[in-house]
Amino acid sequence: MLTSKCLRGVVTGYPLAINATIINITEVDYNPEFITRIIPKLDWEVLWRAADSIGHSDGLPQTIEPKFEENNEFLKKVHRVLLEVDIEEGNLVCPESGRRFPISKGIPNMLLTEAEVQ
Amino acid sequence: MARRYLLWFAQEHLDFRHAEMHSIFSMLNIPLKFIENPSINLPYWIVELPSEICAKQIASRSVLLKNCLELWSRAKSEAKLHENLKSSVKNKSGKWIVTNSNNEISESHICPSELLDAVSDPNKTFKVDVETFCKHFTMKQKVEKIENFSYLPLEGAVNLNKPDVTLSYIEFYGVDPNNVPQHPCDLFFGKWIADGQRDLIKFHTLKKREFIGNTSMDAQLSIIMANQAQVAPGDVVLDPFVGSGSLLVSAAHFGGYIWGTDIDFMMLHARTRPTRVGQKVRNKEESIRGNMKQYGIRSQYLDVLVSDFSRPLWRQDLKFDALITDPPYGVREPTEKIGIEKDNYSLSEQHLDNHIPSKVEYGLPHIYSDLLNFAAQHLSIGRRLVCWYPLVRDEYLEEQLPSHPCMQLVGNSEQVLSKMTSRRLLTYQKISDDIPNMPHDPHGAAHNFRDKYFAVGEISRREKKERRAEEIAKTAFYLKAKREECKKE
Numbered sequence: 150m151l152t153s154k155c156l157r158g159v160v161t162g163y164p165l166a167i168n169a170t171i172i173n174i175t176e177v178d179y180n181p182e183f184i185t186r187i188i189p190k191l192d193w194e195v196l197w198r199a200a201d202s203i204g205h206s207d208g209l210p211q212t213i214e215p216k217f218e219e220n221n222e223f224l225k226k227v228h229r230v231l232l233e234v235d236i237e238e239g240n241l242v243c244p245e246s247g248r249r250f251p252i253s254k255g256i257p258n259m260l261l262t263e264a265e266v267q
Numbered sequence: 268m269a270r271r272y273l274l275w276f277a278q279e280h281l282d283f284r285h286a287e288m289h290s291i292f293s294m295l296n297i298p299l300k301f302i303e304n305p306s307i308n309l310p311y312w313i314v315e316l317p318s319e320i321c322a323k324q325i326a327s328r329s330v331l332l333k334n335c336l337e338l339w340s341r342a343k344s345e346a347k348l349h350e351n352l353k354s355s356v357k358n359k360s361g362k363w364i365v366t367n368s369n370n371e372i373s374e375s376h377i378c379p380s381e382l383l384d385a386v387s388d389p390n391k392t393f394k395v396d397v398e399t400f401c402k403h404f405t406m407k408q409k410v411e412k413i414e415n416f417s418y419l420p421l422e423g424a425v426n427l428n429k430p431d432v433t434l435s436y437i438e439f440y441g442v443d444p445n446n447v448p449q450h451p452c453d454l455f456f457g458k459w460i461a462d463g464q465r466d467l468i469k470f471h472t473l474k475k476r477e478f479i480g481n482t483s484m485d486a487q488l489s490i491i492m493a494n495q496a497q498v499a500p501g502d503v504v505l506d507p508f509v510g511s512g513s514l515l516v517s518a519a520h521f522g523g524y525i526w527g528t529d530i531d532f533m534m535l536h537a538r539t540r541p542t543r544v545g546q547k548v549r550n551k552e553e554s555i556r557g558n559m560k561q562y563g564i565r566s567q568y569l570d571v572l573v574s575d576f577s578r579p580l581w582r583q584d585l586k587f588d589a590l591i592t593d594p595p596y597g598v599r600e601p602t603e604k605i606g607i608e609k610d611n612y613s614l615s616e617q618h619l620d621n622h623i624p625s626k627v628e629y630g631l632p633h634i635y636s637d638l639l640n641f642a643a644q645h646l647s648i649g650r651r652l653v654c655w656y657p658l659v660r661d662e663y664l665e666e667q668l669p670s671h672p673c674m675q676l677v678g679n680s681e682q683v684l685s686k687m688t689s690r691r692l693l694t695y696q697k698i699s700d701d702i703p704n705m706p707h708d709p710h711g712a713a714h715n716f717r718d719k720y721f722a723v724g725e726i727s728r729r730e731k732k733e734r735r736a737e738e739i740a741k742t743a744f745y746l747k748a749k750r751e752e753c754k755k756e
């Protein structure tokens with residue numbers, strides 16, 4: 150889902166790298182308005198690199214074109230990578246410390262240990 | 268032409284009625300104009316709306332609204348109601364005729380005949396519903412009441428099952444079943460426009476939801492919260508204390524794309540003890556994602572993460588369209604964050620993946636100031652944070668509620684929980700992007716609900732037992748149904 154995908158673009162210690170061991174593709178309803186609204190919230194470059202690192206950057210441009218909201222093909226591809234590609238199992242990896250955050254059943258575990266909090 | 272509408276409400280959660288309606292009107296950008304001053308003891312409002320579309324939009328959101336009529340006549344007696352309608356047949360002015368306008372009750376106002384024209388088309392079928400509040404009538408008596416309207420220009424055929432137009436006649440005998448007057452005290456006649464969202468309560472009922480926890484919010488209150496938060500299609504909504512995700516179900520129903528976080532790994536993975544009494548193991552599919560699938564809104568599930576709200580998680584400049592949450596009160600579930608009181612604590616690498624860290628107390632004042640600071644940082648301007656706030660009733664002072672210079676309190680509704688305690692649904696709107704860093708709530712100490720809650724001795728062992736018995740009764744029915752389902756398979 151957008152989930153782990155977008156996540157990278159979203160977490161601090163930023164951007165997190167992704168190691169995916171199981172990826173699920175689930176088709177879900179396409180809503181171009183939502184995709185158009187979410188794109189400006191994303192860090193596109195980070196999203197692209199993340200999609201690329203798990204082999205799902207096919208056809209995604211590395212930079213956003215100015216009138217992307219009129220390009221339905223493009224919106225559909227973003228829809229796919231954000232909402233349909235789910236990382237079921239894997240890790241998010243902090244770029245600075247190399248700390249791994251495990252993803253299981255599509256749910257990343259971002260908890261730190263007691264020692265890390267201190 | 269602006270028309271008058273009768274909005275009829277469910278007579279429950281009274282303190283939430285204005286808050287819910289104001290949120291819906293302002294979200295839809297519809298001006299709220301009362302024809303009569305509303306009273307909380309009466310289940311109706313008489314308002315003017317710019318168009319019928321507005322009335323339908325309102326009804327498509329409100330869960331406290333039962334239905335909405337286009338009002339043709341209202342009176343305090345049967346004779347007057349008919350007198351008005353008879354005059355309306357002749358009122359060709361195209362406007363309501365308003366006499367003695369200093370009277371607060373609009374009982375001698377005459378609607379324009381155009382409204383009645385809705386039923387004068389011979390090709391349109393119609394029916395008349397009779398509703399009486401607080402008094403019962405037989406079918407035969409109701410038919411007699413309908414016959415009194417024979418002077419109306421009703422040209423079409425009657426169709427009771429699928430009429431083109433439904434007219435509605437309402438007799439209201441007050442709200443006290445022990446003191447029912449002989450004659451109705453308020454009478455209304457008009458054209459049915461739309462029903463509110465009462466049916467959604469059944470559709471989203473926790474009894475049939477796959478994944479619930481012991482702090483799941485009931486469907487009706489969750490829907491009110493989504494309305495308070497003005498969730499609209501395409502909005503990105505976060506619940507930072509997501510638990511079983513009950514608040515996100517209604518947010519997604521109204522078109523929100525949802526995100527949740529919770530500190531409890533076992534909860535998000537549905538590995539806690541089943542909430543339903545008597546259920547031994549949780550179903551493999553149980554999850555927030557599974558619930559979204561159950562309601563056909565899977566495409567709006569973004570993700571949930573295990574994380575501690577007291578730690579930063581999101582990119583600084585990320586903005587949400589709504590925050591909806593029920594933070595832990597520390598009564599049914601602990602308020603906590605990650606930490607440990609020992610020094611020199613360390614953990615070996617191979618333990619890291621499955622490690623569930625120990626937690627330290629995360630006090631309520633702390634939680635609410637973190638929540639307001641978070642909202643000030645991460646909400647888009649003009650958007651809302653909606654959250655519950657527990658209180659000992661005697662000690663409630665509005666000026667001691669959590670506050671933040673960027674967040675304006677726009678809704679504050681009380682739900683009484685017991686003689687001593689209640690919780691308030693607080694709605695804050697972000698009014699400024701100019702964010703000072705607020706250390707802690709100055710009234711922090713006043714808010715330690717958990718200590719007070721236990722200090723007033725609310726949960727005695729006996730009460731706990733009673734509550735448990737109640738839960739068993741509630742779930743027994745569900746389980747029986749489940750068992751029967753299993754047998755069938």
Ligand SMILES: C[S@@+](CC[C@H](N)C(=O)[O-])C[C@H]1O[C@@H](n2cnc3c(N)ncnc32)[C@H](O)[C@@H]1O
Pocket residue numbers: 480482483484507508509510511512513514528529530531534574575576577592593594595596600601602603604605629
């Ligand atoms: C009142 S419950 C919310 C219930 C939720 N509305 C539902 O539908 O189940 C509060 C939740 O906050 C979580 N919580 C407690 N401390 C937390 C923290 N520091 N960070 C994130 N979540 C926390 C608890 O695990 C619990 O699930």
